[in-house]
Amino acid sequence: MKTGKNVLDITETLRAHRSDAFLIVGNSNNPDIFYSTHFFASDAYAYVQTKDAAEVILVSDMERTRAEKESRVPRVRTLQDYGYRDKIKARGDPALAYCDCLAQMFQELGVRRIAVPRDFPYHIAQVLKEEGFAFEAVKSPFQQLRARKNAEEIEKVRKAQDACNLAMKAAVEMIHKSEIVNGHLNYHGYDLTAEKVRAAIDLTLIEHGCEAEGTIVACGKGSANPHWEGSGLIMADEPVVIDIFPRNKRDRYFADMSRTVLKGKSPERLEDMYKAVLEAQEEAIAMVRPGVLCSDIHNRVCEIFGEKGYATYKSGSSVGFIHSTGHGVGLEIHEAPSVGEREVALEEGNIITIEPGLYYPDIGGIRLEDLILVTADGHENLTEMEKRFAV
Known part of the structure; x- marks a missing residue:
């Protein structure tokens, strides 16, 4: 169900940590990402909420239509929106290309300081740090909402x-x-x-x-x-x-x-x-x-x-x-x-x-x-x- 208002507003947490956005990467077995998106997918995808309470999910191209129908998040972006295939050719590594897509999306959103859950994938954080982004691991704000x-x-x-x-x-x-x-x-x-x-x-x-x-x-x-x-x-x-x-x-x-x-x-x-x-x-x-x-x-x-x-x-x-x-x-x-x-x-x-x-x-x-x-x-x-x- 998609509405104009973000009912899962976590901007207070972002303000407390002076972060521009909160990022989760995972599949539906990650309870926070399923809770925040209501989207079931066996492959990993990304959820972002900015300090203005705007929400975005980044999915593979083949999941766009389903995500637009099923996810509670109003804005759906795909890897191919950021030239994922070209990035794979340039990087020679799909994992690095994925990080580059995240970096491009964050540039589009005006995000530099990123809060992530404490179990966030190390490799993604490390690559994005090398590209100039700052990270802070925080207690997930969704855990208390889920209670x-x-x-x-x-x-x-x-x-x-x-x-x-x-x-x-x-x-x-x-x-x-x-x-x-x-x-x-x-x-x-x-x-x-x-x-x-x-x-x-x-x-x-x-x-x-x-x-x-x-x-x-x-x-x-x-x-x-x-x-x-x-x-x-x-x-x-x-x-x-x-x-x-x-x-x-x-x-x-x-x-x-x-x-x-x-x-x-x-x-x-x-x-x-x-x-x-x-x-x-x-x-x-x-x-x-x-x-x-x-x-x-x-x-x-x-x-x-x-x-x-x-x-x-x-x-x-x-x-x-x-x-x-x-x-x-x-x-x-x-x-x-x-x-x-x-x-x-x-x-x-x-x-x-x-x-x-x-x-x-x-x-x-x-x-x-x-x-x-x-x-x-x-x-x-x-x-x-x-x-x-x-x-």
Whole structure:
């Protein structure tokens, strides 16, 4: 959607850094460039915003028509507008020719001092420096804008989370319907493994337009490693941590959810851990509303675990509660705001996870994670999946 007004005005950042323009180069997997342009392309392209809030994207010739239709940026330029092919012949190197096209575009825009994100390609910056341009790497101004979702973005996250709910239900249903055979689970006559559960999750997500990498189905003592993806047999009487964080393939927005389940007899110690995690999560979610500090939510979770006799990393422990309480979710699976020790106030439109957990290598891990939207007067839980330990 193209309008006369730039709704993503970052000129305040440019003034603060005395820069003439902000430049990003990347493809649609770069969340800032996709956010600022709404243009999907697998090849790299450039986005520029000047100190006057004028926006330009520089794409290949073959992308001009699509960019003019699909991008939110009103001004589309192509490499051939700047004689890219002739520059390749002169330079003998397409990468140098690309830098020359950027240089010519900046001359056209009256730009000399350029702000770039901290992960900006070194080679492009170095070549343009040699051509007389000044660069400063800055914290991306779009990261904070991305933290507050508008109504359209909220619906995109909601759609991804709906698929995540269905995938989690499919996974838990497999475990629930399994039989216990020789200490491990058997599903429809076959040994149930983490790989088979993960395949069922992937299939459900694909059917609903989503994809996921790194899905966690971690059984037993290994579940005490929060990011272990899991492998092998799903055992009876042991915790299974399932963490699904899919992205909608079309909209590019993520969702996130974790559940911990167990088939068979639950040891009392695991039951107590589960109850503590559930209580900590419920109290943390109840605190979510605009103006509340993320650090207050996180500190309360740590207090609850401490009151129940569980260690946290704050006391220097490497077991117990060993990570932050949550994080923002959007075009990245981990983005602002972080629900941890930083004193950041929640704002309407933030979408965050609340995911306390307890991890002990001698018995395993417990984690529960819901996706929460911060509303004008409180919050909305976007996660429909029930919380039931023994299935």
